[in-house]
Amino acid sequence: MKVCDSLEQRRSIKYFDPEHVMTAAEKEQLIRHVMYSPTAFNIQNWRFVMVEDKTIRQEIRKAAWDQPQVSEASLLIVLCFDKLAWARDPQRYWAHAPEDVATQFVSEIQDFYRDDEALQHDEGMRSCGIAAQSLMLLAKEMGYDSCAMDGFDFKRVGHLINLPGDHEICMLLTIGKRLRDPWPRGDLLPVEEVCFTDRFPD
Numbered sequence: 001m002k003v004c005d006s007l008e009q010r011r012s013i014k015y016f017d018p019e020h021v022m023t024a025a026e027k028e029q030l031i032r033h034v035m036y037s038p039t040a041f042n043i044q045n046w047r048f049v050m051v052e053d054k055t056i057r058q059e060i061r062k063a064a065w066d067q068p069q070v071s072e073a074s075l076l077i078v079l080c081f082d083k084l085a086w087a088r089d090p091q092r093y094w095a096h097a098p099e100d101v102a103t104q105f106v107s108e109i110q111d112f113y114r115d116d117e118a119l120q121h122d123e124g125m126r127s128c129g130i131a132a133q134s135l136m137l138l139a140k141e142m143g144y145d146s147c148a149m150d151g152f153d154f155k156r157v158g159h160l161i162n163l164p165g166d167h168e169i170c171m172l173l174t175i176g177k178r179l180r181d182p183w184p185r186g187d188l189l190p191v192e193e194v195c196f197t198d199r200f201p202d
Contacts, residue, residue, distance in 0.1 A: 006140040013145040016176035018072040020145075027075065030138055030175075037134040039127045041109045042093045045085035046124075046131045049161050050080040059160050064152035064172065073142070073174035074144070078157065079132055081124025084166045086113040121168065128170035135173055145178040 014104075031048060038043055051057055054071070070076060082088070090109045092099040094102035113120055134144045149172040158169055 001141045010136055010140050011145065012147045013174075013176075013178045013180075013181040013182060014067065014147060014178040016050060016068050016069055016073040016145070016174065017179050020074050020177040021174070022074040026142060027064070029142070030075075030135060033087075033138055034131050034134045037127075037131045039130075039154060040123055041086070041090075041105060041112070043085045043090070043109065043123075043127075044083045044093065045083075046127050047080040047082055049080060051076045051161065055161070059150070060157055060172070063156040063160070065150065067149070067151065069147050069149075069174040069176075070154045070172070072176070073147070074176035075174065077173045077175070077193075078161055079128045079170045079171060079173060080161075080163060081128050082164075082167050082169050083117070083120040083124055086110070086123075113157060121171065124168060127171055132173055135175070139175045143177075144175050146173060146175045148173050166189055 027050065031050075034048070035044070037046070051060065057071045057076055060076065061067065064070050086109050090106045091102065093109075094105050097105070113123070132148050136148065140145045152172060154169050155170070157163075163169065
């Protein structure tokens with residue numbers, strides 16, 4: 001499937017076939033390919049919690065105001081990020097680069113993120129947002145539908161997945177076989193309302 005077709009056909013699906021099971025190979029394919037998603041300085045700060053335990057899935061569903069896709073989709077992923085990924089042995093992010101390049105980037109990583117908690121948070125949200133889109137397009141190519149979610153109790157879900165204190169949750173993502181077609185797509189805004197050349201108009 002072409003990327004443009006995936007973008008046009010991707011919709012947020014709420015009702016999935018609870019009997020459908022994704023294979024281990026399919027899950028591995030998703031994660032292996034989503035890791036090609038870009039991150040600043042290659043810090044790879046996203047963390048993916050694939051929730052398979054049915055009891056935990058039900059508890060997360062309760063924390064998500066009983067939205068059915070949480071427990072009925074074939075796959076539930078909690079997209080999280082490590083706020084301190086930049087500081088965790090950053091040399092490994094550039095292990096195969098020329099030594100001078102690696103030295104430069106490692107120094108820049110530390111200078112850029114150190115003492116800036118807001119930047120560490122924002123960088124994680126950016127990375128997870130890019131990864132989420134990658135996952136949804138990959139899923140569509142594999143014949144699956146998806147739903148990105150922020151309608152849940154973040155603190156409760158963090159407790160359920162044993163979220164480390166220096167990590168945060170960005171969103172939930174469900175993937176599976178749809179049971180119902182989505183509502184007709186809402187109108188898209190005119191291009192001229194969202195895209196400008198050089199600067200916003202006066």
